[in-house]
Amino acid sequence: MDPRLGQNQGRESPTESASSRDTSPTMDGIVVKKREDERNDNDCFEQSVVRRIFTGEKVTLRNIAEERVDVISEKMQILPEEYLEDLKNGLRVILEGNGGSQQREEFLSLQKLVQSRSDLTPKSLLRAHRVQLEVLVAMKMGIQAFLHRNVCLSQSSLIEIFAYKKCRNIACQNQLPVDDCTCEVCTNKSGFCNVCMCVICSKFDFEVNTCRWIGCDICSHWTHTDCAIRDGLICMGASRVGTGQPEMVFRCRACNRTSELLGWVKDVFQHCVPSWNRTALLTELDIVGRIFRGSEDVKGRKLFWKCEELIEKMKGGLAESTACRAILMFFQELEADPSRNAGVGEGGRLLAPQEACKQIAEVVQEAIRKMEMVADEKLRMLKKARMALETCDRELEDKAREVAELKLERQRRKQQIDELESIVKLKQAEADMFQLKADETRREAEMLQNIALAKSDKSEEDYRSRYLKLKLSEAEAEKQYLFQKMKC
Numbered sequence: 001m002d003p004r005l006g007q008n009q010g011r012e013s014p015t016e017s018a019s020s021r022d023t024s025p026t027m028d029g030i031v032v033k034k035r036e037d038e039r040n041d042n043d044c045f046e047q048s049v050v051r052r053i054f055t056g057e058k059v060t061l062r063n064i065a066e067e068r069v070d071v072i073s074e075k076m077q078i079l080p081e082e083y084l085e086d087l088k089n090g091l092r093v094i095l096e097g098n099g100g101s102q103q104r105e106e107f108l109s110l111q112k113l114v115q116s117r118s119d120l121t122p123k124s125l126l127r128a129h130r131v132q133l134e135v136l137v138a139m140k141m142g143i144q145a146f147l148h149r150n151v152c153l154s155q156s157s158l159i160e161i162f163a164y165k166k167c168r169n170i171a172c173q174n175q176l177p178v179d180d181c182t183c184e185v186c187t188n189k190s191g192f193c194n195v196c197m198c199v200i201c202s203k204f205d206f207e208v209n210t211c212r213w214i215g216c217d218i219c220s221h222w223t224h225t226d227c228a229i230r231d232g233l234i235c236m237g238a239s240r241v242g243t244g245q246p247e248m249v250f251r252c253r254a255c256n257r258t259s260e261l262l263g264w265v266k267d268v269f270q271h272c273v274p275s276w277n278r279t280a281l282l283t284e285l286d287i288v289g290r291i292f293r294g295s296e297d298v299k300g301r302k303l304f305w306k307c308e309e310l311i312e313k314m315k316g317g318l319a320e321s322t323a324c325r326a327i328l329m330f331f332q333e334l335e336a337d338p339s340r341n342a343g344v345g346e347g348g349r350l351l352a353p354q355e356a357c358k359q360i361a362e363v364v365q366e367a368i369r370k371m372e373m374v375a376d377e378k379l380r381m382l383k384k385a386r387m388a389l390e391t392c393d394r395e396l397e398d399k400a401r402e403v404a405e406l407k408l409e410r411q412r413r414k415q416q417i418d419e420l421e422s423i424v425k426l427k428q429a430e431a432d433m434f435q436l437k438a439d440e441t442r443r444e445a446e447m448l449q450n451i452a453l454a455k456s457d458k459s460e461e462d463y464r465s466r467y468l469k470l471k472l473s474e475a476e477a478e479k480q481y482l483f484q485k486m487k488c
Contacts (some may be wrong), residue, residue, distance in 0.1 A: 027322040058083065061091055064135050065113040069124050076129040084131045088147040091135055095144040101433055107142075114139045115359055125159045133158050141168045152395075167193035169204050171388075183219060183254045194220070199253050200227035209288045210280075216252035217259040220377060221253070236259065236296050247297045261291060262299060266331045273328065276319040284310050285327070306330050352460075 059075050076084065094107045114120065114136060125133060137158050138146040145151050151170060154159075160166035160175075167174045168191055177186040178361050183200050186192055196204045198213075199221050207213060213224050214234075228234050228250060237249035237258050249258040265288050276284065279353070289307035292300045310323045 059087070061087065061094075061110060061139075061156065062113075062134065064108045064132055065139060068119065069128050069132070070467075072132055073127055073129040077133055085149075088135065091138060092144045092147050095142065095147075107139075110139050111142065120162070121157050122163050126155070128155075130155065133162075137162050143168060145170050164191040167191075167196065169196045171194060172204070185221065185223070186252045194222070194254070196222075196411060198222060198224045198227055200224065200231055200233075209268075209275060209292070211265060211268050211284050214250050214259075214261075214264070216250070216257065217373075219252060220257040220373065221254040223250060224248075225291065229290060234291055235294065236284060240265045246299065248292055248295045248300045260455040262303065262334075265291070265303070266334070269327055269331060273324045275322075276320075278314070280324060281320050282311060282314055283316075285323075286408060302334070303330070 057075060059072060063075075064072055094103050094115065097104060120136065125136070127415065128136070133155060136145050138144060140162060146153070146161075153170070156168060157173070162166050165176055166174060167178075172193055172195055174193050174195055176193060178190065181187075181194055185196075186194055189202060192202055193204075198204070202225075212225050214228055215221070216223075223233070225234075231253075233251045233253060234248065236246050236252070237251070238246060248261045251258050252262055264463055270286075273284075285307045289304055290308070290313070292304040295301050295304055306327065310318070314320065314323050386468060415463055
């Protein structure tokens with residue numbers, strides 16, 4: 001059996017997977033933090049934005065779960081982005097499960113409503129609003145990653161995930177069933193992906209380089225070690241190679257074939273133990289101890305005792321480097337045990353040369369077949385990883401261009417605001433100047449009006465005085481004339 005190893009070691013396992021509850025890609029926190037820093041650098045501009053309060057008809061999570069797709073889609077078309085984001089955040093809070101039994105019951109009620117609807121077909125979902133579709137997928141799958149702002153799947157991908165045509169693990173995204181597998185598990189379990197999910201519990205996680213996943217040598221399906229122990233799939237059985245003596249084996253539920261465990265554990269430790277810290281090493285020793293606790297063969301019992309011994313010593317202060325060397329040395333001693341040589345038959349009897357050569361040939365052919373399977377699996381995973389990497393690179397380039405454009409747009413808007421502020425200040429100064437001139441002109445007009453009134457009064461008085469003087473002189477002349485006439 002091949003270990004669940006890293007990229008260049010053994011058969012590839014579902015490494016790019018996420019827990020059914022833990023949903024966000026690892027880079028999300030970095031991207032979000034970076035965007036927050038960019039927002040803080042532009043407070044002077046962002047603070048001028050006023051958030052509008054939407055007063056129209058609103059949509060709730062229950063409306064999305066209950067009502068027709070086209071009706072809700074039309075309502076969501078006119079809802080503001082802030083409200084839609086708050087709607088997704090509300091479902092994210094429920095999925096986090098920190099609200100107690102009431103929130104769990106609320107989510108189970110919503111999930112039951114979505115799963116029981118027969119009208120949610122790929123054809124009807126094509127008319128769904130983007131946020132509406134993300135909410136429906138998150139409700140049905142119970143995974144909050146579909147609500148994250150940095151997870152951007154196409155509408156067709158979301159519809160395929162909803163219809164169990166594509167793996168719900170965002171880091172996997174295989175078409176289902178993978179490789180058109182016709183086993184009972186892939187056929188009967190809706191949405192099951194044999195690349196990244198456990199055959200028993202159908203969950204996935206980020207665990208790699210560990211004994212916590214067991215891969216089947218025949219069908220390459222994966223199972224949690226804990227699930228296999230709990231369901232009794234790890235037990236004593238006949239070895240498929242070598243002497244055929246009973247040993248601890250894993251029986252795959254998908255193909256019902258067995259895989260030996262001792263060599264698998266040895267391969268995992270030889271390849272992965274240098275990368276484990278103290279906590280990881282203790283965990284792996286505990287897992288191996290639980291795997292071989294019920295072993296009845298000598299080597300399995302020895303491995304169980306060795307794990308128990310190292311766990312006790314490490315709890316007493318033994319350095320992890322010393323424990324690593326001890327367990328690797330133990331595996332070397334097991335491999336050198338003559339009881340596993342090909343020339344020794346069942347019961348310790350010597351085999352005939354032809355029979356021994358035949359068994360060696362069978363072992364070599366089995367090893368070659370395993371290597372070919374591993375190579376094919378690694379090649380397929382490598383191609384997929386390259387495609388995913390290229391897609392991520394393109395997305396990063398697109399995001400970088402968008403960020404640069406947003407920065408330029410923000411700078412341009414800021415310059416426009418500065419220019420407008422300068423124009424407003426200039427116009428205000430001009431208005432103040434014109435107001436001052438108007439006040440001065442008004443005062444001058446009032447002064448000229450007073451002068452004109454004063455001159456008008458004086459000229460009228462002069463005219464009256466001259467007129468009286470003229471009349472007086474005329475009267476005096478007429479008086480003289482009459483006086484002269486009287487004398488004559």
